[in-house]
Amino acid sequence: MIWSREETYDREQIRTIQLKRLQETVNRAYHHTKHYKEAMDAIGVEPGDIQRLEDVRKLPFTVKDDFRKNYPFGLFAVPQREVVRYHASSGTTGKPTVVGYTRHDMEVWKELIARIVCQAGVTENDIAQVAFGYGLFTGAFGLHQGLEKVGAAVIPSSSGNTKKQIMLMQDFGTTALVATPSYGLHMAEIAREMGIDPAKDLKVRLGLFGGEGSTEAMRKELNEAWGMFATENYGMSELIGPGVAGECECLCGMHISEDHFLAEIIDPVTLEVLPPGSTGELVITPLSKEALPLLRYRTKDITSLHYEKCGCGRTTARMSKIQGRTDDMLIIGGVNVFPSQIEEVLLNTEGLGAHYVIKVTKQGYLSKIQIDVELSPDKMVDSFQALDALSKSTRARLKTVLGIDAKVNIVEPRTLQRFEGKATKVIDLREEADKQ
Ligand code: DLL
Numbered sequence: 001m002i003w004s005r006e007e008t009y010d011r012e013q014i015r016t017i018q019l020k021r022l023q024e025t026v027n028r029a030y031h032h033t034k035h036y037k038e039a040m041d042a043i044g045v046e047p048g049d050i051q052r053l054e055d056v057r058k059l060p061f062t063v064k065d066d067f068r069k070n071y072p073f074g075l076f077a078v079p080q081r082e083v084v085r086y087h088a089s090s091g092t093t094g095k096p097t098v099v100g101y102t103r104h105d106m107e108v109w110k111e112l113i114a115r116i117v118c119q120a121g122v123t124e125n126d127i128a129q130v131a132f133g134y135g136l137f138t139g140a141f142g143l144h145q146g147l148e149k150v151g152a153a154v155i156p157s158s159s160g161n162t163k164k165q166i167m168l169m170q171d172f173g174t175t176a177l178v179a180t181p182s183y184g185l186h187m188a189e190i191a192r193e194m195g196i197d198p199a200k201d202l203k204v205r206l207g208l209f210g211g212e213g214s215t216e217a218m219r220k221e222l223n224e225a226w227g228m229f230a231t232e233n234y235g236m237s238e239l240i241g242p243g244v245a246g247e248c249e250c251l252c253g254m255h256i257s258e259d260h261f262l263a264e265i266i267d268p269v270t271l272e273v274l275p276p277g278s279t280g281e282l283v284i285t286p287l288s289k290e291a292l293p294l295l296r297y298r299t300k301d302i303t304s305l306h307y308e309k310c311g312c313g314r315t316t317a318r319m320s321k322i323q324g325r326t327d328d329m330l331i332i333g334g335v336n337v338f339p340s341q342i343e344e345v346l347l348n349t350e351g352l353g354a355h356y357v358i359k360v361t362k363q364g365y366l367s368k369i370q371i372d373v374e375l376s377p378d379k380m381v382d383s384f385q386a387l388d389a390l391s392k393s394t395r396a397r398l399k400t401v402l403g404i405d406a407k408v409n410i411v412e413p414r415t416l417q418r419f420e421g422k423a424t425k426v427i428d429l430r431e432e433a434d435k436q
Pocket of ligand 1: 233
């Protein structure tokens, strides 16, 4: 089912709404935040200069550091009494990134999530278990509100306490699971440990995964483990939270709610805007936010945009799976590689499990990687020679497919750390190596 008629507007209608909302957003940002007044004045741009959609390119970019500089509320364009909700995303260092919503922002957010859960196949007959952590993270509350809006029954189980989650699924008859993909896989593993086959003994038919990247190989694992139809959605706290884009039943990219988000792809080095279909950094200007208007936010996420009409009937642009982030690209022996590309090779290797960690170290000036990957629980390896052969053949596949040389260390099933939220798949030991 298609939730809103805006999802099927023709390009001219979408562009008309986008321009009107872009002009409103630029006005709000310029007249109500010191940051944007200064940033626009510095490059000699005024709100009146935005006459066509393409004029967005005249506007300054916004980066995460602007949140840090304006912590906590410096980028807000409304007085505090108009804010009805705060969320925050934990940065790796220092203060969190704080975001806020007015009453109207909350209504828009619910509407956008309703679209996403509908396109993933959720109906009022579903019982949806939200296994994202409830709290400052936007994931849980975001999905929760939109699921209720479409009439699904929500179980706010939060993340963690996995055995209890499985018990709830069994007893309440959960039909849709909302989680990070890595936690989705872990939950299936715990269910099996409890003697429950998720594909046969549970009713979970839909998966709504997001908050971190996943490959097609991981989708396959999830589908097989749960006997489900796994879909993916994308979002980011600064932009709204979840609700920016999501997959429909055609699984051919994530539909962006373009009446609320203007998407561009740029070359992260030259900052030049790239034509449709090109791969680069996603830049988003949210078009309807009251509390926290942002201009041209650089997400650091690498993807591409596609505008052909989709088989589901929606006309909105689709973004391809996130390949990685500009800040998680590894350069190994001169070859650029994203962790997601390594994951694709590992998960497509017979005998290896779905859990791995990439350790980056340094030898002299060169980065080196070692991949610890679990043996598949179904794989019986009875000799050291067989293990060694699997490790060598995986190393050779990584070399052929990606052109990188990586040491592959195969470990016993269930020995690597599991995550209940976003998984840490890369450990960078380069700074430590420098100290030695
Ligand atoms: O993760 C919002 C969200 C929650 C989206 C739940 C979907 C579902 P942040 O914590 O601010 O917000 O993290 C945003 O997570 O820039 C991406 O790098 C990554 N990310 C989110 N969804 C996906 C996805 C939420 N489907 C950051 N694929 C983003 C790849 C994703 N990466």
